[in-house]
Amino acid sequence: GEADDVSLLSGRQRFPLRKYAYALLLLLLLPVLLLVGAPVTAQLIVDSSELTVGLCEVSDPAADSAQVVCAVTARVPSLPMRVTADGTTARASRSAGGTSLGTLTVPAVDFGYGGDVALTLGGEMRVTSLQALREFAAEAQASEEVSLRLEAPLLLRFGSMLSLPVTLRKWLPLRGAQSFPNHILTMDISDADPGGGRERFPGTRLPNVISLTAEVRNPSSFALRPLGALNLSVHTPDGALVGRLSSNASAPLLLPSGASVQRLRGVLVAEKEAGLEAASRLLSDHLSGRPSPLYGLVESVSTPLYDYLFAGMRLHTTLPGLQAPLLDRVEVVIDSRRLVDWANPLDGRPLVLDAYLAISNPLAASFAVMRIDSHIFYNDQRVGRMQLVLDASDPEYDARLDGPALAPIVVSPRQQLVTGRPYPCIVEGSLATINQMQTEMRQHGTVTVVARSELKIGSGDFFTTISYDQPAVSVVPHHAPPYPPAPPVAPFSFEALNGFFNHEWEEMTVRDRGKAASFEWPLR
DSSP: OHHHHHHHHHHHHHHHHHHHHHHHHHHHHHHHHHHHHHHHHHHHHHHHOEEEEEEEEEESOOSSEEEEEEEEEEEEOOOSSOEEEOOEEEEEESSTTOOEEEEEEEOOEEEETSEEEEEEEEEEEEESOHHHHHHHHHHHHHOSEEEEEEEEEEEEEETTTEEEEEEEEEEEEEEOOTTOOEEEEEEEEEOOOTTOOBOSSTTOOBSOEEEEEEEEEEOSSEEEEEEEOEEEEEEOTTOOEEEEEEOOTTSOEEEOSEEEEEEEEEEEOOOHHHHHHHHHHHHHHHHTTOOEEEEEEEEEESSHHHHHHHTTOEEEEEEOOOOOOSEEEEEEEOOHHHHHHHHOTTTOOOEEEEEEEEEEOOSBSOEEEEEEEEEEEETTEEEEEEEEEOOTTSTTOOOOSSSSOOOOEEEOTTOEEEOSSOEEEEEOSOHHHHHHHHHHHHHHSOEEEEEEEEEEEEETTEEEEEEEEEEEEEEEEOOOOSSOOOOOOOOEEGGGTTTSOOOEESEEEEEEOSSSOOOOOOOO
């Protein structure tokens, strides 16, 4: 019995000793577990965090570096203690393990106790591959969204007790520029600068100077302050060169986030015959109220870094049509003797009436009107036309008109004038149509006609045809013009024409009541 008691006591003693052994082993392994588990936990915290980039301000660009300040929101899991990260150098690339675009020096960051943390990260960006950065810039300019791979070693500090090294590997979604949506606010064409240029057409100087103001929207994650002085060549969709524009070299261009107004100035140019035709067509469409698609090709930027990144980039835009007609109105002189002759069925001669032209110049450049061809319609019937050839080099030029020899009509910048001499217009409507128009005018005080006209003008280095299709040109009675009147004529009674008319007219005026140019309608 005594031996059994000793054996039982020995077993009871071994069990507490075994517990102590396990506790001692666990105590010895705890540092090892901490050393293994804490870094894994810290890396999991970094991997599960999200970074959202707001706006990055890029400034002080040098040949291979710039200062970058980014507004970033970090979404970090809730933490039991305050966590900070020491400053580091991040590496940016377009793909995992791809060629590095550059490195960004990032200062120390305080993540607090987790949650959504607003951070301002600023430091020096140093370019490591200009070609890779150029490819990224081209993608960002054309796209709605781009991504950068950011990799950086981090030293996380958990309070004052523990510091753990981790690795940041994140894809950063960034907003692209969407080709910089833009809208041309104004485009003005003026004569060559004083003291420069030469004359090609009477009263005009070349080359024509372009002044352009555009609203440019930058929806991207990047604001460039400053971009520098910009030089663009302007092309039609088929590639023809029509102009060169530059920003003010003394005031470097800024490209902030959102909308900004940019101003460029240059010259309207044309190289070879195709370019001259394209520039003339552009000018014609602009003055005729038709929009013209164009693109600007970045030729150079004064900042070397941006010059490498953006040279050759295309910026697409549309030049709106100018809603300002050149022919403002035409005053037609009704000659009673000519009307009587024309109404005589035995005469057979066409009715030709004199007309004074009121011309407006919406440009800051002078131009010379070289030819006018106009057709007038009433109720879908052509009732008159005017063909006025003023250029002596035109094969159809005929100087054998009454009065001074025909010559181009020179209109100064922003000028509105009425010609000092009348020009002939031919009436083609029937007597019945004229009676209908006169009745309508007597009842309503006006007659609306349609005018389809072409003007050939010379300005600067360009000779172009401006086409108009005016759907609502009003013909109203003319009263006491302030311009030199036609030679006085005896009042004419329409009652003399077999009772067709019973109202007396001496002169009539055609005025534009539509949105575009007004044109003379020759009465017949």
